[in-house]
Amino acid sequence: MPRIPVHTVEDAPAEAREGLRSLAQKMGKVLNIHGEMAHAPVVLAAYQGIQKAIEEHGTFDARTREAIALAVGAANDCAYCQSAHTAAGRAAGWSEQETVRIRSGRVDFDPDLDALLSVAREITSQRGEVEERTWKSAREAGWSETQLTELFTHVALNLYTNYFNHYAQTELDVPKAPGLD
Template sequence: MINGFTLLDATTAPTESAQILNEVQAAWGFVPNLHRVLAESPAALEAYATLWGIAEKTSFTAQERNIAYLSIIYENECTYCMAGHTNLSKMAKVNPADIEAIRAGRAIADSKLEALRQFAAKITRQRGVVSETDVAAFKAAGYTNQSVLDVLVLAATKLISNYTNHLAATPNDDFMKGAEWTAPGKLHAIA
């Protein structure tokens, strides 16, 4: 861990965070280190937990949601989230070849999912500044205006987690063993 961040739990976190940590524990059976870092700010933890729940309500299937998440994570170079979402994607029955392709920055075979991968990556890389051609290509693959906006929900969710993990150097959780990832290294801290 860096920058003075620590891993809090329900006994050391602010009261408002402790309640959310207890809910995460009940739902997941453990509290991920990301949540333990976020607990320092009840607002940040609530924002992430709320967005995570809202992301489940988007127009995307579990597989599509995970394809988009992995693509966003790749662009943000978050090693913690890539390890976690690799295993979450497996649990959501995402094609293992697709997971490995995204982790390597390569295209995936399914044309509709590839359009989603490309669009989520471009939205992230270009901070939402995409062309009409980009949007049209995404829609031509079978997505809608709702899908375009739903990608933003996923990107916002990952912005909180990816940036937190960069700031704190959050250590991987035990369930991530075997899914560790080395980022391509395009992002560098500005001195």
């Protein structure tokens, strides 16, 4: 059972309504995570601020962004984000099997992406620390220092949502990702 009320656009705090309305239009409905974030407008605004920065300044395509989200969600064991990003990953062009493999860390079908996701998984699981060999492998795979720096923002956004879902005990309102208990 969720710890935080899930708001609709109509009953959300006034400061959160426009942001929640925007997300509902983008997603087709108010997702539970967004409705919960709206309970404290600062939470929703911070989330949307990071998203806006990525939209305006980010360079990764949708497939790469979703692969990062899947890898981070799996590293954090966030069922909600793994499920939501499985659907978004499918919309971005990944097959269901590829989303499962990305989540499990078996990205042998794209060694360059695997190198990037290895950095993302280490940032996540090692509290920001990345082994030198992992960094070097990503650089050798062609990822620039700028892209590896940008990666940190994508990981941070996903950490934000993963941790919020654990904290709020968000109930799943999207199709459950394959392989989750």
